[in-house]
């Protein structure tokens with residue numbers, strides 16, 4: 274853009290004026306671009322953030338319920354609902370205050386409306402609809418998994434199409450992201466999600482009684498203990514070895530580990546609830562089997578995309594996100610596959626892999642830029658506990674029956 278000297282002078286004058294008001298550079302930049310408030314309450318985190326069009330986070334706040342749910346041994350929906358109810362107003366206000374943004378300055382409010390726990394989703398949706406009506410702002414309903422998939426674009430210039438593996442406590446899916454609201458679903462879990470399986474194994478191992486793990490989620494606890502474990506001591510079978518598609522199954526891993534724990538308890542002569550001496554080895558084998566299963570299905574997804582020219586030939590990208598994607602061992606195993614296939618792997622930092630308001634605000638920005646799914650404040654938007662992501666291609670993947678080449682999965686300690 275060519276700028277005439279008089280315009281440059283005028284702009285400089287405006288910036289100086291703003292400086293005299295004490296505005297920081299980032300604040301000035303933000304004021305020139307559109308701002309979206311994002312609100313997340315789909316499970317057990319109450320999150321809010323204000324993000325601008327360039328992906329700058331102006332303010333954010335997150336209230337995590339992990340500690341409460343750890344005590345009760347899992348998320349109890351009415352408890353999660355009550356905690357969202359108690360915290361949402363404060364969390365949103367904190368994000369706005371930190372951003373130094375008044376609601377009138379927002380271009381839109383984006384909120385998770387699907388999928389998730391209905392009692393939790395309801396609090397965010399109800400709060401947001403009241404908020405947009407009060408301040409007369411457009412409303413952008415957000416699909417939680419779409420938000421996980423797009424977060425990476427706030428941090429890196431990743432162009433569509435790219436392959437995405439989303440792994441969390443509630444989800445496990447492989448999809449091709451072709452646009453902001455255009456996904457091909459290649460496979461998903463037939464039973465539980467990997468984070469759920471890890472959480473249940475951690476609970477069965479009573480890891481909350483472990484001095485190093487009392488404040489950690491199940492997945493984090495397994496990752497920590499696995500560092501000192503021998504994964505070869507109790508080998509497990511990787512699930513679905515004979516099914517040549519991209520579906521996942523984690524309940525079998527959980528059952529195998531439960532039986533292993535029962536056997537070890539009998540051998541050590543201890544009751545359920547006592548920490549086993551081999552707890553690190555069990556953590557290591559569980560983590561490795563989850564990683565190997567994810568890697569195999571992801572490998573097939575890459576080969577399917579290649580065979581059907583679904584990924585760009587230059588610099589194809591695999592994005593891995595969701596709570597389980599913060600596991601460094603799982604990342605390393607997936608990277609072995611990505612490197613073998615000449616695919617770059619990108620993972621958002623752990624903070625953005627787990628649920629937060631930033632990813633919802635960013636999804637709002639992406640939709641605002643493309644003018645997709647922006648509703649007037651008066652429209653009633655229902656929440657949907659179950660909502661698939663994109664067009665289901667799992668039958669086509671199964672029909673392709675792609676055999677995987679052997680890959681040695683060895684992660685150096």
Ligand code: KG4
Pocket residue numbers: 316440441442443444467468469471472490491492493496595596597598599600601626627628
């Ligand atoms: O994405 P997220 O915050 O919430 C949803 O489930 O949507 O993911 C939480 C899940 C939990 O199951 C937790 O145990 C798992 O992610 N997780 C991990 C790690 N950190 C969190 N799993 C494995 N390794 C980790 N480091």
Ligand code: ZN
Pocket residue numbers: 417421441595596627628
């Ligand atoms: Zn999530």
